[in-house]
Amino acid sequence: MGQSNINLAALIGSRICHDLISPIGAINNGLELLGMSDAREGPELDLISESVGNASARIRFFRIAYGAASEQMLGRAEVVSILSDSMRGGRLKVFYGPLDPQPRWAVRMAFLAVQCLETSLPYGGRVEIACCDGAWDITGHSAKQSVDDALWGLLKGQDVDELAPAHVQFALLPAVASDAQRALHTQTTPDFVSIRF
Numbered sequence: 001m002g003q004s005n006i007n008l009a010a011l012i013g014s015r016i017c018h019d020l021i022s023p024i025g026a027i028n029n030g031l032e033l034l035g036m037s038d039a040r041e042g043p044e045l046d047l048i049s050e051s052v053g054n055a056s057a058r059i060r061f062f063r064i065a066y067g068a069a070s071e072q073m074l075g076r077a078e079v080v081s082i083l084s085d086s087m088r089g090g091r092l093k094v095f096y097g098p099l100d101p102q103p104r105w106a107v108r109m110a111f112l113a114v115q116c117l118e119t120s121l122p123y124g125g126r127v128e129i130a131c132c133d134g135a136w137d138i139t140g141h142s143a144k145q146s147v148d149d150a151l152w153g154l155l156k157g158q159d160v161d162e163l164a165p166a167h168v169q170f171a172l173l174p175a176v177a178s179d180a181q182r183a184l185h186t187q188t189t190p191d192f193v194s195i196r197f
Contacts, residue, residue, distance in 0.1 A: 009066075009172075013062065013063075013066030013067045013068075020055075020059055021056065021059050021060070021063070024052055024055050024056050024059065025056065027048075027052050028049075028052050028053070028056065031045065031048060031049050031052065053085070054088075054089075056085075057082070057085035057086040057088065058086055060082045060085065060086065061082055061083075061086040061111060064082065064104065064107055064108055064111050065108055065111035065112050065115065065169070066172070067108075069104050069105035069108045069176070069180075070103075070104050070105065071103050071104070071105070072103070072104045073101035073102065073103060073104070074101060074102055074103075074104050074107050075101045076096065076098060076099055076100070076101070079096055079098075079102070079107055080096050083096055083114075090124070091121075091122075091123065091124025091125070092117075092118055092121060092124055092125060092126075092127060092140075093124075093125075093126050093127070094114060094127045094129065095126065095127065095128050095129065096129045097128065097129055097130040097131065098129070098130070098131040102131065105176075105180055106131070106136060106180075108176065109136065109173065109176055109177060109180065109182070109197055110129050110131075110136055110138055112169045112172060112173040112176065113136075113138040113173060113195040113197075114127055114129070114138060115169040116151075116152075116155070116169050116170055116173060116195060117138060117139075117140035117193055117195070119146075119148075119151070119166070119167060119169075119170075120140065120145055120146055120147050120148070120151075120152075120188075120193050121140050121142045121144075121145060121146075121193070122144075122146050123142060123143070123144040123146075124142065125140055125141050125142025125143075126140070126141045126142070127139070127140045127141075128140075128141075135196065135197075136196060136197050137194060137195075137196045138194065138195045138196070139192050139193070139194040140192060140193050140194070141191065141192045142192075145188075145190075145193060147188050147193060151167055151170045152170070152186060152188060154170040154171055154174060155170060155173060155174055155184050155186050155195065156184070156186065157174060173195075177197055180197075182197040183197065184196070184197050185197070
């Protein structure tokens with residue numbers, strides 16, 4: 001078949017996101033039509049609308065993070081929109097620095113790194129994504145951190161006995177980095193945690 005396990009997983013991720021975004025978009029369109037009609041507005045419709053918006057934002061994020069990567073360029077406006085929508089209402093604020101379009105594979109790695117930092121900053125904080133001359137730096141700042149040494153060891157090529165689904169990004173990021181021939185560098189301090197590639 002000629003597909004590595006990592007590519008096959010990415011294709012599965014792309015397929016799932018592609019198939020889910022259409023029905024969620026249809027629900028959102030239905031809610032907009034209800035909003036224009038005489039249908040009673042209330043907390044129920046607000047809750048449904050908010051939930052659909054959150055689901056759509058997460059799928060857009062997952063489509064980049066877990067879908068098939070390529071040399072396709074992603075513009076700043078699209079990336080900022082995905083990040084702001086997917087982090088809306090959360091404790092983590094993400095700031096995307098690159099001004100120029102960036103290759104999808106690199107943005108994919110940055111999104112996976114953001115998820116690693118999100119796990120390690122459960123009380124919230126600020127994540128800054130920077131890229132200078134092709135070198136990416138994703139740094140999270142927070143007064144409180146919860147760094148799991150075993151998970152961060154995965155980013156350094158170490159193994160773990162068992163991995164929860166919520167932590168799959170720690171296993172996927174090194175594999176994606178290897179495919180892209182990029183070395184991962186991590187740093188954890190009391191003031192910040194960072195992933196560079």
